[in-house]
Amino acid sequence: MTDIPEQHLQLFKTIGKAADTIGQKVFVVGGYVRDHYLNKDVSELTDIDFVTIGSGIRLAEETSRILKTTKLSVFKQFGTAQVKYRDLDLEFVGARKESYRRESRKPVVENGSLEDDQLRRDLTINALSWSLNPDSFGLLHDPFGGVQDLLERRIKTPIDPLKTFDDDPLRMMRAVRFAAQLKFSIEEKTLSGIETMAPRLSIISKERILDELNKIILTDEPSYGFTLLLQTGLLKEFFPEMTDLLGVEEKQGQRHKDNFWHTLEVLDNVALVSNDLWLRWAAIMHDIAKPPTKRFMRGVGWTFHGHDALGAKWVPRIFKRLTLPLDERMKRVQKLVRLHLRPIALVADEVSDSAIRRLLFEAGDEIDDLMALCRADITSKNEWKVKKFQNNFDRVETRLKEVEENDKIRNWKNPVSGDEIMEVMKCEPGPVVGQVKERIKNAILDGEIANNHEEAYNFLMQIRNRFTETGK
DSSP states (O other): OOSOOHHHHHHHHHHHHHHHHTTOEEEEETHHHHHHHTTOOGGGOOEEEEEEESOHHHHHHHHHHHHTOOOEEEETTTTEEEEEETTEEEEEEEOEEEEEOTTOSSEEEEEOOHHHHHHTOSSGGGSOEEEOSGGGTTOEEOTTOHHHHHHTTEEOOSSOHHHHHHHOTHHHHHHHHHHHHHTOEEOHHHHHHHHHHGGGGGGSOHHHHHHHHHHHHTSSSHHHHHHHHHHHTOHHHHOHHHHTTOOOOEETTEEOOOHHHHHHHHHHHHHHHOOOHHHHHHHHHTTTTHHHHOEEETTTEEEOTTHHHHHHHHHHHHHHHHTOOOSHHHHHHHHHHHHTTTGGGGOSSSOOHHHHHHHHHHHGGGHHHHHHHHHHTOOOSOHHHHHHHHHHHHHHHHHHHHHHHHHOOTTOOOSSOHHHHHHHHTOOSSHHHHHHHHHHHHHHHTTSSOSSHHHHHHHHHHHHHHHHHHOO
């Protein structure tokens, strides 16, 4: 228990004395101990977990009394309590046994010993603890060789993996998540256990699965975690649309790329430039509708026409099933999926300002994310080809900036109001107002008139008679 920050050391001693006062044993467990042996800076941790033999609530109450803090939260239904002290969240729980019944999504929890509590841990590296009572302060409890597994960069269950994953199937997702976060390998027997027990993931709530999945997506190299999810069979249990991307067909000597592995390349490319979870979700979803749109055209080869539009249509359904938010974040992903092919059409030497304006108009504030996604979408083993496309995108971005500076199209609003249109057209609210607004919008986007009120109003005056006569 060396190199512990002094403020934490004193805190641990205080908690150990509090436990002695009420006749309980207490241990600091989990991530704090694990990260210490990984040589991570534990001074940055704000959540510290403690297990006690006895009542976690009683120890939390005694700790808060000694620390003279009133920031105590008690959760009787879970037998846990939280003490907020300075910038730390201290979580107290009594040692327990925990398991799922065969078809239940809720665990059965019972009081237990320290050994019981360590046996219920998902991985050996998470079953480490230090004693905090004065007579055994700093004593390491490592019954399953977790420190050695950390040194050998190995993910392993404390007991038979089939039993571990049967008791709590979410542990399979956690095993993959920790492997992805730490870039550890999963021990062979543990990996085989996940493959065997993968169907049991069905009893776990989608919310808990999603929490682990998002942590995998936010790792430095998310493809590593997804590869493990695929290899173990977990991915198809909750995200079959993604596993449907697997595979390559060949006709007349022509093959298409494997869209699953391409998607992971795009995801990794995005991860290199952004920690934004929703941009990463857009990378995952951008080609999700390629399987049903795949066609082979003689003389052309493989096509996936309309996969952008269909993919955007799928986004709400998939988000809802995975319990992802159905708010502006979902709409943002949907927009990026729908538009992800558009910038590619702008790489030609001759592209009109009108096309640039329309892309700016449709993308709005997502234009920078869209370009980042499109750059990430350039995957090829041919380095010359990749460099050529990247240079083309440099030109497109330059044009986008030039047009935006001149025309201010991003998040565009019609310079002429509905009231002005009704006054000029001498009409009531209705379809005519919308049709006139659309005509003015197209005139601005096509470069017929500048994006300002004066030219837009003059244009309205010019078209009023013709529009009234023809409806155009």
